[in-house]
Amino acid sequence: MSTWFQNTFIYQLNNSRILLFNNRIIKSVVASSLAIVPFAIIRALIVVSSIIASHMGWHHSSARLLQLEETLTEFMPIVMNAFMALHWAIRNRYSVVHFLTINLCSLLFISRVISDGKFFFFDITVPLALLSGITVNILLDNAIRFVDKFQFLKNKSRKASILFFFSVLIISFSTFIIGVVAHSFYQWIFPLISQGLLGSYPDNFIDGLLYIVFRCIPWFFGIHGYFIFAELDIGFINEMQGNIAAWHAGQAQLNIISPVFYNIWCTMGGTGNTLGMLLCIALNRRSPHRHVLGLSLPLSLFNVNEPLIFGLPIVMNPLLIIPFVLVPAVSYTIAYTATAWHLVPPVSEAVNWSVPPILSTWIATGGSVSAIVLNIVIIGVSALIYAPFVRKWCISKQKTPELDLFLPPTNLDLVPGHYLQSEEKSYLDALNQIQRLQTSGHFILYFQPQVRISDRRIIGVEALIRHQGLDGKITPPVFLQYYDRLKAMADIDFWVIEQSINYLHQHMSSFKDMTLSVNVSAQTLLDKRLLTVISQVLEKPLPPGWTLEIEITETQAVIDPAGVIAILMQLKALGIRIALDDFGAGYSTLNYLTRYPLDKIKLDRSLVQGLSEKGGLQFLKQVTRLCRLTQCNLVIEGVETEDELRQVLVEGIETDQELAQVRSVGIELAQGFLFWRPLSVDNLCVVLKENHHGLEQQQCAKAELEFVE
Structure with missing residues (x-):
């Protein structure tokens, strides 16, 4: 049973968690829920301060603090809606200002339809804010995607005009649909559902059990059950206060179930009775x-x-949500049974939810010792229930650490040292860095030649992106990490493809029999726009003798190998060659060699650097023999000195002899600083003229010598 639980049940829960976090709507809801965590913490501290002030006799200060707490609570839905828009815009690389503006305008118009009060924007509920945010973000996202399909709308002014028109339509549509339908739902349908599930207020064992379960379940999405049952809870609290007042007057018996009953028995440490979990940790x-x-x-x-x-x-977390719901249900059952059997007294005093556990029980039950003992027992039972689930969660994380990638993003440093809380901050930082790049200069292309070792002829060039600042300073591609964080590598790759082919037509068309290599990331390979972009740039044929080559980066893991293979086959059908870059420095190298339709393999510089180590040369030779089985051309990258080149070829033979033995080793091409560093297009053209013209003169002289002989 234990083996099945570990191997099957936990595995299925982890898979379901991955699927959930791949859903952009759920990601957005969780992120927006996380945004109000500081509000919740501050709100709790304010309530505690208000209680202390009240006991100290500072009633005016206590009242002011409670007013502040109510204001924070009323602002929470607006904050959630705004953060949902922020998260959606950042994750999809849209304008943050645009999404925030449309979302907040829609929410305010919707709240105006629902409420006739002077402060209508304080009548927004969390479900309404989430419903509005999801609807507006999806509509706005689809509108932007629709506009991007049309080439004639690429102009910024046209696109802005069309999007403004769509934005007005979205605000109007959301106001009408959500404002009218949601208003009807909350006025008529929701009360019917609530009464169907719980009656009016829970006053028996089954209704009370359903109440606590339904309050816990929304936390799976990061939503406090209080916000879902807010209207019901107001009446529930009034019912409790009336019952306690009638009991003091001798006119009624105390009810077993009340809001304070749940506070003292089922929410010790917070919703889910998580004090037991913290205890076992x-x-x-x-x-x-x-x-x-x-x-x-x-x-x-x-x-x-x-x-x-x-x-x-x-x-x-599909695993930990089980005890999170189960523990309060078990605690409720134990406390209800003990109260019904008169083992502990019912709640006779109203106590605020923020009063510490055990102390709140002491006050609420009139100083009952038996209630304190039951409190301790329930905390122990909670810890026992939580313990195996927490332990299994630890094991599942160790076996599948990639699940950490799907944890909710946040920019809030709530738990020191926990790296997940800096993910959203990383997104914002990347966005700022990219905006700084765009305002401080522009992108340019450099080209690094690839050389045929036997005669030092340049047979190809690799296009490399650089950033040139306003001061003329050239920056290497360290900035690509920011685009990678924002999942925007495809945009960079498409720009390089388009610009490098333009450079080819404008500056290098006079040279023959060469290859233009362009790097493409794993993200770009699976981008649906790739084939369209390449087909468009190839509408004008390449100059005679030129071939386009796509280099796939082997240092990045490919999520969908089957999809990549299909894309590569379509690229080859267009006459494009496929090269594997950085071979020997990344993931699944042997799998790449056997599955992908490769024309060229570029050996990573780490293999060259390893030549100085014992067995380095033999290892390189074995790698070379393995690659030759694929019948691909081989390029050695990162060659910086003659000594490195000499070792790559044949150890212990003079340089001239080494060049004669190139084919026996299997390496035909090289690329590195020994030959040329990356060059601007103007410098490249000069080098190409000298290289090709010099080789042509040597060939002519050799032919004349052979003719004379």
Whole structure:
């Protein structure tokens, strides 16, 4: 049973988690929920401060603090909607200002339709903010994609005009559909659903159990159940206060179920009774989850557990959500049974949810010792239930560490040392860096020659992107990491393809029998626009004797090998050659050699650097023999000195003899600083003229000598 649980059940949960996090809507919802975590923490601290102020007799300050807490709560839906727009725009490389403006305008118009109050923008609920955000973002995303399909709309002014028109339509559509339909839903349909599931307020065992389960489940998406049941809870609290007042007057018996009943028995440490989880983590000194204790444990004493929920995480975690729902349900069952059997007294005093566990139980039950004992028992049971799930989560993470890539992004440093909380900050930083690049200069192309070793003839050039600042300074492609973070490598690759072919037509068309090589990332290979872009640039035939070569980077893992193979076959059908770059420095090299339709293999410089090590030359020779089985041309990259070239060819033979033995080793081509560094297009043309003209003169002289002889 244990083996099945580990190998099958956990595996399926992990797969479902990956599928969920590949959904852009769910990613956006989780990110927006995470945005209000600081608000929730501050709100809890304000409530605690208000309670302390009230006990100190500072009633005016206590009232002001409660007003501040209410204001923060009312602003939370707006913040969630704004952060959803921000997240959507950054992830899809759209204008942040555009998405924020349209989302907030739509939300305000919708709230105006629903509410007639003077402060209508405070009547926005979290479900309404999420529904509005999802609808507007999807509509705006599709509108931008639709506009991008038309070539005549590539002009910035035309595109801006069309998008403005679509934006107005989206605001109008969202206001009408969500404003009218959602208003009807919340006014009539939602109350019917609530009453169908729970009656009016939970007043029996089954309704009470459903209530606690339904409050916990929304946390799977990072949504506090309070926001879903806010309207119901207001009436529930009034019902409790009326019942307690009637009991004090001797006119009624105390109800077992009340909001305070849930607070003291089912939310110790926060929703999900997570105090038990923190306890089992704290007692295990070897637990890899101890990093969450620093901030989570102090806040859990006031029943605030957002740092734990997002830091462990429990959000979007199909494994840990099970005990997160199960523990409160078990705690509820134990407490309800004990109260019904008169083992502990029912709640007789209203206590705020932020009062620390055990103390809140003492106050709510009139100082009952038996209730305190039951409190401790329930915390222990909670820890026992959480322990195996937390342990299995640790094992599943160790076996499938790639799951960390699917954790919710955030720019909030809530849990020190937890790298996941800097992901969204990384996106924003990359966006800022790219904007700085665009305003501080422009991109240019350099070209590095590829040389046939036997006669030092340049037979090809590799196009390399560079950034030239306003001061003329040339920057190597370190900036590509920012485009990679934003999933925008395809845009860079397409620019290089288009510009390099333009350079070829304008400057290098007079040279013959050469290859133009362009690097393409793994992202670009699977981009649906690739074939369209290449077909467009090849509408004008390449100059006679020229061939376009696409270099796929072997240092990046390919997510969809079958899709890559299909794309490569279509590229070859267009007459394009395929080269494998950086062979020997990355992932699945042997698999690449056997599966991909390659024409050329470029050996990584690390193989050249390894020649100085013991066995380095023999290793290179074995790699060369293996590559020759594919019948591909071989290029050795990164050759910087004559000594390196001499070792690559044949060890212990003079240079002239080495050049004669090139084919026996299998390496025909080379590229590196020994021959030429990357050159501007003007310098490249000068070098090509000298190289080709000099070789032609040598060939003519050799032919004349042979004729005389």
